[in-house]
Amino acid sequence: MEPNLSQKSQPFLDHVEAWLANLPVLSAAALFAEPERTTITAVDIINGFIRFGSLSSPRVEKIIPNVVRIMQAAWDAGVRNFLHATDRHEPDAVEFNAFLPHCVQGTAEAEPVDELKALPFAGSILNIPKNTIASGMQTELEDWVLVHPEVDTFIVVGDVTDLCVYQLAMYLRLDANARNLQRRVIVPENCVQTYDYPAAAAETQGGIAHDGDLLHAVFLHHMALNGIEVVRDIV
Numbered sequence: 446m447e448p449n450l451s452q453k454s455q456p457f458l459d460h461v462e463a464w465l466a467n468l469p470v471l472s473a474a475a476l477f478a479e480p481e482r483t484t485i486t487a488v489d490i491i492n493g494f495i496r497f498g499s500l501s502s503p504r505v506e507k508i509i510p511n512v513v514r515i516m517q518a519a520w521d522a523g524v525r526n527f528l529h530a531t532d533r534h535e536p537d538a539v540e541f542n543a544f545l546p547h548c549v550q551g552t553a554e555a556e557p558v559d560e561l562k563a564l565p566f567a568g569s570i571l572n573i574p575k576n577t578i579a580s581g582m583q584t585e586l587e588d589w590v591l592v593h594p595e596v597d598t599f600i601v602v603g604d605v606t607d608l609c610v611y612q613l614a615m616y617l618r619l620d621a622n623a624r625n626l627q628r629r630v631i632v633p634e635n636c637v638q639t640y641d642y643p644a645a646a647a648e649t650q651g652g653i654a655h656d657g658d659l660l661h662a663v664f665l666h667h668m669a670l671n672g673i674e675v676v677r678d679i680v
Contacts, residue, residue, distance in 0.1 A: 458659075461666050468634055468677035473515070476598070476631075476679060477522035484526035484596050485519050487512065487570075488580055488603035488613050490561055491531050493554030494640075495604070499545035502640035504657055505604040509560050511635045512602045515679050519600075520566050526596055527570040528589065530580035530613060531555065540577060550574075578608045581616035590620065598629045600679070605639035607664040614673050622672075631674045634665060 477483060492498065495506045516527065532548035533555050534540065541547075548555045561567060573585045580586050590596075601614045614630050621628035641657030648654075669675045 461662050464666060464669075465634070465662055468675060470677045471631070471633075471679045473518045473522065473679050476600075477519055477524055480519070480523035480525065482596055483519065483524050483598040483600065484528060484593075485516055485524065486599050486601050486613065486617070487516075487527075487529040487561075488601070488609045489531055489548075489605070490529065490603050491548060491555060491557055493532065493548035493552075495558055498547050498554040500547045500640070502605075502638075502657075504640060505638045508602070508604070508636050508638045509558060511633070511678070513560050513564065515600070515602065515633065515636060516561075516564060518679070520564075525569065526593070527566070528573055528586065529557065529561070529570050530573040530575050530584065530586060530609075531557070532576075533574040534576060538576060578612050579616065580609065580613040581620070586616075590617070597627060598631065600631045600633070602633065602636035604637065606637045607639050607660040610637045610639075611664050611668065614668050615671060618668075618671055618673050629674060630672075631676060631679075632665065632668060633676050633679050635678050637661075637665075639664075 490509070490512060492501070494500055494502065495509070533550040534548055536546075536549055561570070571589070573580065573589070575584045577583075599617045601610060601617070603610055610632070614632055617628065617630045621630070639657050639661045640655060642652065642655040644654040646654070665675050
């Protein structure tokens, strides 16, 4: 009998786990040495995925101190390009066919978390509304990237790893590839996270199971496979 998926995949999972344990740490001083060439590009650091609502997750909440720390360090070093792509859905959003209703425009769920609002430069963060998990699809991000050719380093933070973070990082990477541009897309592992929905809960309550630890690791690994720099931290 052929071995099952867990048996077949064990060597790969061991490899991914070892890879995660040995991620490099980048120097903030070196990374922000040319601040005009760098942007912090956040996604969905809003109440509806962190504090309350049908898709909120305490796992995601844990990344906020790291995100705030890196944003503040970037600002102190002279970085002035801060983007934040956020869900702002209409009440009848088609996406709600796949995900429970969330982050409806005009509600508290669609607002950034208090920690981002409290940053002294919060007013300088460009909010980019989106109606899908893909930040680069039918949003202002496409135009922003085109009119800022001097920016060639994008640091991606936020949630969730295997959905909006993955789509954002891959858009930035593939856009550069398609236009043959030298661009760094960097994802600090401790500044992204995803939710967990155990198989047992899915079996009793319905919905689709989602192993947060596994998918966080596998999607980070897949980003690295595509040339995105996945690092442990930026200090």
